[in-house]
Amino acid sequence: MAKANKLKIIPLGGLGEIGKNITVFEYKEDIIIVDCGMTFPEDEMLGVDIVIPDITYLIKNKDKIKGLILTHGHEDHVGAIPYVLKKINIPIYGTKLTLGLLSTKLKEHNLGDVELNTVKAGDTIRLGEFQVEFIRTNHSIPDSVALAITTNIGTIIHTGDFKIDYTPISGEVIDLNRFAELGSRGVLALLSDSTNVTRRGYTMSERSVGDTFKDLFSKADSRIIVATFASNVHRVQQIIDAAELYDRKVVVSGRSMVNTVTVATELGYLRMEEGTLIDINEMNRYRKDELVIITTGSQGEPMSALTRIAFSEHRKIELFPDDLVIISASPIPGNEKTISRIINKLIESGTRVVYEDLAEVHVSGHACQEELKLIHTLVKPKFFMPVHGEQRHLKMHADISHSLGTPKENIFILENGQTLELTKNTANIGPSVQAGNILVDGLGVGDVGNIVLRDRKHLSEDGLIVVVVTMSKQDGAVIAGPDIISRGFVYVRESEDLMEEARCVVKKVLSECEKKKITDWATLKSNIRESLRDYIYEKIKRNPMILPIIMEV
């Protein structure tokens, strides 16, 4: 059976987008899954909290699934796991820090009965037809790995998220030798991170940020507040190192920052002297120039600790004009304005703020063009499939692969749900499976779709007018109303005339329908809606949602 001997690679997320990474590998009767991430909603997904992948294909094939392999602990690689586990229970494989962070998340979702298997870089595990080797990489979170996935067909390398850092903060440099060995032996296909592919050159070492911290700390004469990504343990380590160098105590603020610091310290990924970390309630026992606060909120998130500090809404931390605030992060696209607002608010309070435009307080965790070329050159894959990127990233990564000698017909830009079918010598795009976005809003998973979003957008732009009339079931006579109520439309007090005229428009429709003896409520409602819509648009060039309601008595 030729079909059964093909290896299928099916990205259910992460292609044509940054985030929501999940890739399915299927061979004979076995499936393994690599990562299971979430993403943040697009602007038009109003009211949505997070977005997770559609896993219908996995639910249909749940008996084949041998395991979920994690490359690292970032939300865009593990964030959807709690939702998926509620549908299908799967054994999970990952490195110590990855599983440590995941455990906290599973506890929050009251998921107890999950099989978590700790692996380390260099390990190889067997899952049915698959042999999976974990290869050490560098990234903006410790304990990140790439994967070499081997079946009878050959070896596939999936880089996960990575950069090349020759002088990493903890752990060791990415295992270039292992990539080279596998490349020499022959790699059937490479799936490689495309996030930073539009950037020329090399990503700077994480260590360069530490030098900036030391410089800034050496000159600071009062309290220092540093905001960064909670998961960037290397960054937190460097803040702690600089604090210890200049005899400052460290306070941690923000739920996710407290979680990460706790887990990373317990598992040995954060090193500090006894007594460096102090409780937030002990702060007032120290002078301001003896303190560093590490906090969440580097993206200007509305409920984060930094935002609450900036707007004087933090219960424990008051902002002082002589504070130095360091925002050690880049804006994730879409967050630029929110971050600017926090910076402006902080500066308004007299605080000095150092952010990416002003000093080297951040480096990326993703490989730039020259690093991508290095890995590609070491691995020498027969087939290439760029992953983790929008269309423009995937296309450019494909062009780079071609410039390195890969024939165009051996390069595959897929969409989520498409299948790459591989034999020992061939690759082609096979039939697609169901894939897409599942929206999570509150406790509801998937109950917000296009109609709900379209209504939310309509309501958000011009608000709503409700028209209520009580009518006689027998003869269609108006018994009470019409009453008109609006929300999000105009200041009613300043627009009394408009609303009164709107009522007259509805009355006119009602009396016309009465004359014509229309007792079909659907027609009546649609007449009310159209007349009112035309009147309002003519008067004020707005298009509120109009909701006619008829009560029968």
Place this chain on the structure above:
Amino acid sequence: MAKANKLKIIPLGGLGEIGKNITVFEYKEDIIIVDCGMTFPEDEMLGVDIVIPDITYLIKNKDKIKGLILTHGHEDHVGAIPYVLKKINIPIYGTKLTLGLLSTKLKEHNLGDVELNTVKAGDTIRLGEFQVEFIRTNHSIPDSVALAITTNIGTIIHTGDFKIDYTPISGEVIDLNRFAELGSRGVLALLSDSTNVTRRGYTMSERSVGDTFKDLFSKADSRIIVATFASNVHRVQQIIDAAELYDRKVVVSGRSMVNTVTVATELGYLRMEEGTLIDINEMNRYRKDELVIITTGSQGEPMSALTRIAFSEHRKIELFPDDLVIISASPIPGNEKTISRIINKLIESGTRVVYEDLAEVHVSGHACQEELKLIHTLVKPKFFMPVHGEQRHLKMHADISHSLGTPKENIFILENGQTLELTKNTANIGPSVQAGNILVDGLGVGDVGNIVLRDRKHLSEDGLIVVVVTMSKQDGAVIAGPDIISRGFVYVRESEDLMEEARCVVKKVLSECEKKKITDWATLKSNIRESLRDYIYEKIKRNPMILPIIMEV
């Protein structure tokens, strides 16, 4: 009377924000206004089209106003003029292109009876107590000027928006000598553009973009589409120059691009050979490699020509996979994701897209740090007031001024509505006047405020539940209902149980109220709202707007 002899400078917009620039100068019984711009709504201003300054102060003092002086024709300097002219008629002074572009706008608003006075760089006009001299500058639109405003008190220089371009495309280099002469004679205060103050070094010459165009055009073997800002006449000139160099015809698409090209050509700001420009309907008479399309949409605006081309919704221009699309612009903060979406869509169609990350296809129109220092050093002002910037820009510009020798007490960071009062030797912050944002939504100006926006936000996040009950006026008995209608909340078909249970919750409230003989509708509504809100939040952790309506019969 000491008070009357003070010169007041009152920014009504443009401080603490990028956009909506308008500054009032008041001396004795005379007022002049510099610029009158609009800005785009913040994310939380849902449904709002544009934002204009609150000009209550000008309306109160309209008899004093001698004129409105324009520095250049960008929307953030002229966009609010039609709205202001509907309240107060003022003579307007500006250079030829500025007034040419303004005329088109006034026609669209059916404003005929406006006094427009054309001036040119080098001119000086007298307006009551004020003498206003126009000084040539460089910017991303031709015919931009700075102003030297002189009264008995002394001379104030307002830079307008500017950069220093030693090799400008049309017109001449900024009149550095005049800034130097005024500086040598003594300048009381400098108001200077802060937009690019966080960028080190110098802004590149507009000419550098032309070199990139020539390079890209020389290699292109099919059609070229270039998207840029409609108002950037220099950029359009360079696209036309490159087109002529490589024997291509030029098609213009997008309403504002057509407007600008028409006005700029008529007034002599765009030069091209006879026959270069062709009608969009003549396109099919040429080969693809004989065509360049200049279009709007460089910010990914949903209704723009480029967006319509990308999504195959343009009536006249079809996208071909061998097109080369050049996006000759930077994202304005907040537009990053919209632009990415267009780029991804274009690439998906097979098109090659060149944007700012990939080649030098854009330069800014605003001065960077070294240029700001140059002007400051030439002008040598006694007092300094940074303008055109968010808090972080103003603060940094103040720091730069201080580093150049201005004493801290001579530097003033104002907020919109604050007053800087000047005598020949002193400056201080005087009493504030009314200032703020007026929101324009459709034809409504100022009728959308905080309550309407709060409701739109609420509706956008979790939608709406309307509860209608018809009740007896006499005894408070339920006659019909409760009916429950939702919009933007959940897929009703998938949530029938939830909605049915919600109805039961309301019924229970009604029967309890009936028992307690509550006939006060306000109390009844509030009971319904609270019980339903608690039930829904408990069930699904969402907080829709709940609108109870009681019909009395």
